[in-house]
Amino acid sequence: MIARYTRPEMGKIWSEENKFSKWLEVELAVCEAYAERGEIPASAWNKIRTRAKFDIHRIQEIEKITHHDVIAFLTNLAENIGPESRYVHMGMTSSDVLDTAMALLMREAGQLLLHGLQQLRNVLARRAVEFKDTPCIGRTHGVHAEPITFGLKLALWYDEVRRHIDRLQAAIATISVGKISGAVGTFAYSDPQIEEKVCRKLGLQPAPVSSQIVQRDRYAHFLTTLALVGASLEKFATELRALQRTEILETEEHFAKGQKGSSAMPHKRNPIICERIVGMARLLRGNAIAAMENVALWHERDISHSSVERVILPDSTIILDYMVDKMTNLIDHMKVYPENMLRNLHLTRGLIHSEAILLALTKKGLTREQAYAVVQQNAHRIWNTGEQFKDAILQDEQVKKYLSVEEIEACFDLKKNLRHVDYIFKRVGLI
DSSP: OOGGGOOHHHHHHTSHHHHHHHHHHHHHHHHHHHHHTTSSOHHHHHHHHHHOOOOHHHHHHHHHHHOOHHHHHHHHHHHHHOGGGGGTTTTOOHHHHHHHHHHHHHHHHHHHHHHHHHHHHHHHHHHHHHTTTOEEEEEETTEEEEEEEHHHHHHHHHHHHHHHHHHHHHHHHHHOEEOOOOTTSSOTTSOHHHHHHHHHHHTOEEOSSOSSSOOTHHHHHHHHHHHHHHHHHHHHHHHHHHHTSTTTOSEEOOOOTTOOSOSSOTTOOOOHHHHHHHHHHHHHHHHHHHHHHTSOOSTTOOSHHHHHHHHHHHHHHHHHHHHHHHHHHHHHHOEEOHHHHHHHHTTTTTGGGHHHHHHHHHHTTOOHHHHHHHHHHHHHHHHHHOOOHHHHHHHOHHHHTTOOHHHHHHHTOHHHHTTTHHHHHHHHTOO
16 A cells, blocks of 8 residues: 555554564464474574574565565575574465464454544544534435434444444454464374464464465455445545535535645635545455455465455555544544534425424324325425425415414424434433
């Protein structure tokens, strides 16, 4: 991933230094397990433990000749360890190192993402409560429907993020497995107890059964989870972009001092963070598809997945880390305009209360079809004449046969629409 979208902590996880450190951690854990069984002499293990170091530039030099990164890494270790290096990588295949180390890297990245989602959840909780009683119009199909509150919209997102935290925790557990089972998963030149000791030391579960690799449905689970989180962030961003339209302007991204919106139009204040998040969600979905295509490999393994994973695993976690951070800051600092929300709420001159009139008429004995026809007739006239819907209803002779003035007035009471907001907030755990 390009540096522009890489935050330092996540970038460090996917650095070459950290990657080779994890490889070394796996190799040393295997050597230690053998040493504990007496299969590596104590003196040799001591030399391995103290001398095992790597040099990234040297590994790169060797790889230019070997065209094999694990062999280049092992060769560099051997240069530093000496003759005792013959015990390193004993009974192992490259994927024993690669997949077990990758589990450590993905877990590390996943935990960082979890922390970010927890921060986003907390910000959403705070702002949802802040705007719990701020009325605004709910829209379906992009058209005014019925009143909600802006806090309810944020509470909905809060609950969605909470589900994503659960999903990501499950996905991290799924990928937190290692294997030290050899070339085709049979432990032909190793022992399952070695694998169990190594995984226990590294905080992983041993894969119950493996081929040459840990099965890629695990990776696909992880990456599809990231894509799903990204889809929700895209949803939030799309909504906020729409609400920032000039003719709506119910919310707005924070616009910093000195920030510019357009090279041509000095007045522009564009929702660039939201737009960026929407674009990045597309990358996550594409990477998730690639991860699913990596599941079907030939026989006990081919290498077609490797080049893909070198890109999609770091990139997806880096992208989502960036998206979560930006969305958290956006929600935290966004401007909210309650007066514009109220203005937009009344834009249709009371038509948003049509269901209340419909239900009131049915309770008085009209069939639903009859009541619907009466209300729709008045509503269509309002669209064309610019009258207030309540005035039209008050003057409708058929309506007056069934509803008193007081009953009609009650249908236009905004508080009635929003009377269960506190209950919803309690149910979601926000109050």
